[in-house]
Amino acid sequence: MAGLLYLGSGLGLAAIRLLRDRGWKPSGLAPGEWPWLAGAIVFGGMLGPVLLVFGLTHTDAGAASLMLNLEAVFTAVLAWVIFKENADRRIVLGMLLIVAGGAVLAWPTSGSESPDWIGPLAIAASCLCWAIDNNLTRRVSGSDALFIAGAKGWMAGVVNTSLALLLGASLPAWSTASAAMAVGLLGYGLSLVLFVRALRNLGTARTGAYFSTAPFVGAAIAILLLGEATPAPLWVAASLMGVGVWLHLTEHHEHEHSHEPLEHTHPHVHDMHHQHEHDFDWDGAEPHSHQHRHAVLTHKHPHFPDIHHRHGH
Numbered sequence: 001m002a003g004l005l006y007l008g009s010g011l012g013l014a015a016i017r018l019l020r021d022r023g024w025k026p027s028g029l030a031p032g033e034w035p036w037l038a039g040a041i042v043f044g045g046m047l048g049p050v051l052l053v054f055g056l057t058h059t060d061a062g063a064a065s066l067m068l069n070l071e072a073v074f075t076a077v078l079a080w081v082i083f084k085e086n087a088d089r090r091i092v093l094g095m096l097l098i099v100a101g102g103a104v105l106a107w108p109t110s111g112s113e114s115p116d117w118i119g120p121l122a123i124a125a126s127c128l129c130w131a132i133d134n135n136l137t138r139r140v141s142g143s144d145a146l147f148i149a150g151a152k153g154w155m156a157g158v159v160n161t162s163l164a165l166l167l168g169a170s171l172p173a174w175s176t177a178s179a180a181m182a183v184g185l186l187g188y189g190l191s192l193v194l195f196v197r198a199l200r201n202l203g204t205a206r207t208g209a210y211f212s213t214a215p216f217v218g219a220a221i222a223i224l225l226l227g228e229a230t231p232a233p234l235w236v237a238a239s240l241m242g243v244g245v246w247l248h249l250t251e252h253h254e255h256e257h258s259h260e261p262l263e264h265t266h267p268h269v270h271d272m273h274h275q276h277e278h279d280f281d282w283d284g285a286e287p288h289s290h291q292h293r294h295a296v297l298t299h300k301h302p303h304f305p306d307i308h309h310r311h312g313h
Contacts, residue, residue, distance in 0.1 A: 003160035013146055017146045029142060040152060045156025048129035069135075101237040135204050137196060258298040273294065
């Protein structure tokens with residue numbers, strides 16, 4: 001099933017990209033960005049799903065749902081400690097509240113047998129793989145989000161489907177497979193495109209924190225569309241996540257900072273960071289994408305750790 005979901009993501013996004021570009025065009029990734037994308041595919045599309053499936057066979061559903069919140073924690077810790085992304089106390093507190101809300105929402109409501117250690121460890125390892133994937137993807141988030149998400153989906157789909165077939169699984173009926181691939185396009189593909197764009201503009205830790213609100217959004221949709229009950233834990237989770245998101249949305253990070261010389265390609269408009277000239281005919285359309293160079297610039301304004309603000313503090 002994981003393979004079909006990823007295949008639906010990869011094939012669907014490839015078709016969308018072909019329609020958008022009216023044919024196949026180069027990815028636009030710089031030579032130095034390919035290793036980052038390859039690493040993201042290996043950790044997030046190959047190792048992560050395999051470890052999760054293995055862990056689910058040794059863990060009860062409630063504990064598994066609870067442990068999946070570790071992805072946001074691992075993502076933020078790696079972003080802050082390894083990749084030196086800036087975060088103040090307000091952002092850390094907001095992330096912890098959002099994760100706590102997810103934990104409340106996923107906490108088992110009935111007793112269950114104590115799982116063995118191998119399952120939880122495998123799920124924790126899968127969360128670490130996806131956290132590594134998130135941080136590596138941030139390194140290429142300035143490039144075409146459709147290509148990045150499609151490449152990850154295609155490669156992960158091929159690997160996971162092949163692995164399942166080698167282990168003796170059989171392909172489901174075409175109607176079931178096509179439905180799974182359609183879900184994969186929406187739930188994995190388009191979701192990942194938006195995730196990459198968020199990485200580009202918000203940074204890894206903040207994007208991961210917002211992504212952690214997914215359990216609450218899913219529960220809210222179930223209540224509105226399916227008429228499910230509204231238990232007390234849902235309101236507790238909503239309160240925790242609401243405060244956490246509010247702390248993030250009201251963040252005001254402003255100081256004098258310097259931009260080092262930088263040359264890259266990404267969609268942009270001509271703003272305070274993009275004052276370059278064009279050496280080609282330009283019709284004035286914005287946003288537009290082409291390779292451009294940033295000169296040294298020192299100024300002061302509110303900002304997030306986006307692709308132009310990865311400076312130290």
